[in-house]
Amino acid sequence: MAGFISQQFLDTIEKRNFWSIETLTKHVAPGPVRNCFDTLVPPNELASVLNSNIDIVRDLWKNKHILKKDQLNILFGVPGVKIPDWAPDLSKKPGSSSKDFDITLMVCILRNFKLVPAPTSGWDILPQSSENSIGANLARIKYYRNYVSHSSNSETDDKTFQDIWATLKKALSEISSGTTDTIVHDIESIDFDQTDIDIDELIKQIQKDIEIIQTELQFCRNLKGKIMILFALSLSIIYRRVLSLRTIRSECGS
Template sequence: MALSKYESTRETTNFARIARAILGPCADVLRDVLTKEISPPELKRELHKYLLNCKTPPISQKQKQLVNNGDYSKFDISLIYFLLRNTCSIPPHPKGWGTPPDPSDKSLSANVERIRFLRNEWGHSTDLSLTEPDFERNWKNIFEIVKDLEGYLGTATVYQDALKKLKICCMDPDSIELYIQKLLIVEQLENDFTNLKEEVEQIKKHVMVEPACPMGTVIYN
């Protein structure tokens, strides 16, 4: 993308701050929740049990390796959400995993869900600018989610303090481009993995219906 799209206008800077908030404090607080919910050895065992019941892998081989390595700091929001939902004993919010929770719902699963929707919403955005009123509204929403999750963790206000600094810190054009690209690249990775799974399914179907060829038979396409 041309750098002109990331010139330091108020609107593009607002978008970049949202991107930093999602990729930074939102992701980090989810990692802390995962750390509290399950240890790396337990996570590895639970993931193995879960995958045994899956006909097609819901996560990539690279993601499985990350789990096996046990370094939560390497997990992105998508992987953390998947693990919290499927390997931990967190009750789903009343509307169920995968759906937007009720605005008044302050449960752990509701706030985990909200961060996933934030990442999806902004990661798939085509408008890379944000007006001041929209920025303030979205920033307040993000802050409340992080505040609730830190309340659940029972720790200090580390991520709330980080958000306060992010909201007013200086951002140059290069950093604006960097954080926007980091957020938007998630969409391409998701599309690539989805396409790969579809190709694998097509190959499986083809193999199941294709009759075996006698030895020496020549196949012409």
């Protein structure tokens, strides 16, 4: 889908609805999901996490047939990951990282390595609206990403669209701490009655907005880390002062 989208291409509400969901799940959702993934599996620990869970990777590949060969190429291309004897002949992607992981692969790792508690109803069923855990919101995003991928006619009726959009909007807002709200609103506000919509330019703008979101989320993670360090240092200083006061009192009392 490139170039200009004409009114003929999006000539019905159903097609416009589907396009909006597709844009949200394919171009907006991966960034916040990746930031969530990187928080749970820091990039400098990714190889170690994969190595320590290599038996699970093997099971997902050989027994459950969940992982595909191209996904193994990405996983085994992470610097520091040891390639086991059972691995197929791979043209591994050199220097790969979580930036190369799509939503499906990230959620697969988080769920099967048990890095995120499963939603009450499991990972493959749309969670109840009352459930607001990280796992539930990731499951919602994955569920509708699959909805887009497996659609046969690229159309969504208005009632279904409203339900899906509200669910995705809330899930993305939750895992991104609200940083996706503006870009979601921008997609909602697209005027489909224009003669032509430059989809390339639109996607570029979305990607630019996502980069800003990722920078903001990274800043928040770094700030959180610095606050934790300062907190630990403060506790250490307080502890040393308490010990010093106790020593002084002990000496004065003797």
